[in-house]
Amino acid sequence: MTQKTRTIILHPRLRENDYSLREPEDYLSEATRLAEAIGLKAVHEEVVRITAPRPSTLLGQGRVDDIREMLSSTLEDVELAIIDSDLTPVQHRNLEKEWQVKVLDRTALILEIFGARAKTKEGTLQVELAHLTYQRSRLVRSWTHLERQRGGSGFLGGPGERQIESDRRILADKIVKLRKQLEDVRRTRNLQRRKRKRAPHPVAALVGYTNAGKSTLFNRLTDASVMAQDQLFATLDPTMRVVHLPSAIEVIFSDTVGFISNLPTQLVAAFRATLEEVLEADIILHVRDTAHKESDAQKVDVLSVLKELGIDEDYNRPVLEVWNKSDLLDPEERNLQRAIAHARHDDADGTIENPWVVMVSAMTGAGIDQLYDEIDRILTMDHVVFSALVGHEQGAAIAWLHSHGEVLETAQEKNHQLLTVRLSQKSAGQFEKLFSIQLEQDAVASFSETA
Structure with a gap:
């Protein structure tokens, strides 16, 4: 084409x-x-x-x-x-x-766009499955991609008519094969998730309407170079990067495929293995184009797709709305939107229906530091302050606390360091298991941190 x-x-x-x-x-x-x-x-x-x-x-x-x-x-x-x-x-x-x-x-x-955009083997498999599932119900002509190994441009032209029974058999065989391959992908992703769960790195998944600026924001947050264009469905294949937050904890940012109104059910089903990354995320960043006149309608469409994935009012992970593209607003509108964002944030409880709000421009970097701080705050809300008495010779343990928690204070003793560190309960358990060092919860510090 x-x-x-x-x-x-x-x-x-x-x-x-x-x-x-x-x-x-x-x-x-x-x-x-x-x-x-x-x-x-x-x-x-x-x-x-x-x-x-x-x-x-x-x-x-x-x-x-x-x-x-x-x-x-x-x-x-x-x-x-x-x-x-x-x-x-x-x-x-x-x-x-x-x-x-x-x-x-x-x-x-x-489907044609997704076929043209998919680059990885996984993305190609998912698009091909969606193509075949769609075509199985119609078979109005022979589709070029039945002769290909990848999906894409499958509707625009074909090699000539086939007998419909032969077409159906080819489709059925290919669908069975693709589903088996995608099941292997799902198992691999589940193994990767289990490995990440053993590591103390939370996952922040970026979701949003197509062209809301997710990939540009992802690049800004991670110093990555993911394809980011002013184009619908510029990114299909999921990308992950690790970033150190101000509190010293590491977070994995995950960029996902954009949503759209009336997203074909074949695509939701085919991309479920990829979109399950959202289900497993520790925090969802819903990126919205605040300068778009249909921003509210786009939000409804995104929430509709998330509901299909099982993310609804019963979802118990924190959600943060990122109002992007503030640079496209005139100064008066930008100030008004910023005031609305602050007001909504103060009244929010971080649920899918009442998320916290931060206003940014991924293009200029405005508000990015505030976004980092907000992600940091959300991911460390359940952290507790501990005291750890670590021998000077245990450099690995000291380095681990600095890389996996927020060291608030260090006191030198004769043969030890006394570190006051803020950690999640999960990380505290991992530290004790790795280094056989008992952590003591600092009741006064914990109270002052959460007060």
């Missing part, structure tokens, strides 16, 4: 959906950006209002005829039509027959 692929984009608007948080033109604009993300050139964009969906073509016959006339006259060089809605196999087939161009619905378009 090249940038020369000329495309029309239609957003069907059902009358009963008028209560949506978004305007139909906003959905259309997002669909256009999705198309641009894989090099398509939109030459016509339109909101098509329909009273009720037709089982045969979704759109009313009059609109189908109008678009066919447009495609055969003023836009005769168009090769592709994108319908920003889900199509049934029958609707898909009939529209292609009526218009004599290839047709992609919203799910197919997003």
